[in-house]
Amino acid sequence: MPRRSILLFAGACIAIAVALAIITVVVVSGRTPTSNGAEITSTGQPLVGGDFQLVNQDGQPVDQTMMNGKWSLVFFGFTYCPEFCPTTLAEMAVVQQRLGEKAKDLQIVFVSVDPQRDTPQALKDYLSSDGFPKGTIGLTGTPEQVATAAKAYRAFYEKVGEGEAYTMNHSLTVYLMGPDGKFRTAVAYGMGPDKTTKIIEDAIARG
Template sequence: MKPFHTISVALAALLVACSGEQPVKTTAGGSLASCTTRSYEEIGGPFTLTNQDGVEVTEEDFKGRPTLIYFGFTYCPDVCPGTLVGIANAYRSLPEDIEPPQTLLISVDPERDTPEALKTYVASNAFPDNLVGLTGTPEQIAAVADEFFVGYDRIETPESAGDYTMDHTSLLYLMDEDWKLKTFFAEGDSNPEDMATCLAQLLRQ
């Protein structure tokens, strides 16, 4: 597992409590760093996962153009769909000459998020048109989460229809054409307008 102390400047990390509790924030200068100074070579790495069509893919399949990555799950009641809607709104706010990055939803709930479940979920008209859902074995999900310093935890909710929910880090990661982190967006500083401004600036470089 990648040690967090290898990152010289700490991330503004947000653990979303999808069980209904308040989010737990740890901030270390996140709001002070502009969108162009949030690139850490320690974040991001190789993976092997399965897309919503049941096809095995790796990071190599997404090289060649920028990629925006979000870790979430289909049973998430509000934070995940709200984030994906926000991404779609940001893309619509981009200048006409800027092509939106390809967009990945990596599930932290492989038990329920089968390719079939993801295929239905990512097809929502409210989400980005180019959204790809990725899942895998618990070991594969743990490995890719480790590469992106994503924390997640299963929370039992026996009183609910779903029996459990998943608390998880809520960050958006923008990878460049070579699968290197260009920036990240934390919850609270990634409204669609600001995200669009940042994306336009970085994607023009």
């Protein structure tokens, strides 16, 4: 992908991350019908997070209950990512160190948007790289399962190119989820370890 396109894409993703941090469901009187006739009650909470069924890097099935009781940083990417994913994971490793004892209550979750190549073993090998956060949980699944998880987290991704040389465009937002499995805030790409650590510490302090 041309460098100009990458920069434009990264800029758009940062804007999305900022919006996610502040956008909530518009509160209206009554209920809003959906296209299939169901009804939605506005909650005033961001529509981020929800049900999913995937497998971890050990091949074990997991679902959204893995978020229960832990603070979670959820990030969508892929192991063939040339820059953004390794950069984000390396930054998360620094954040993990700076959090010290607080890090024991925080899990980092890397969800692959490239299930065609990212098998559980591929994720396990990738996440064991030096400089990445210790204990990062890698998740993958069928294309349909990945699509469901990405939809729940409002994460964008698309395949670009054909053959073995294809790549994946994807959003760069890291989602901070609370121990109740609900969205707390978003961390934009390139924010840096200092700001990211403070955001997480402030969120944990608020509960």
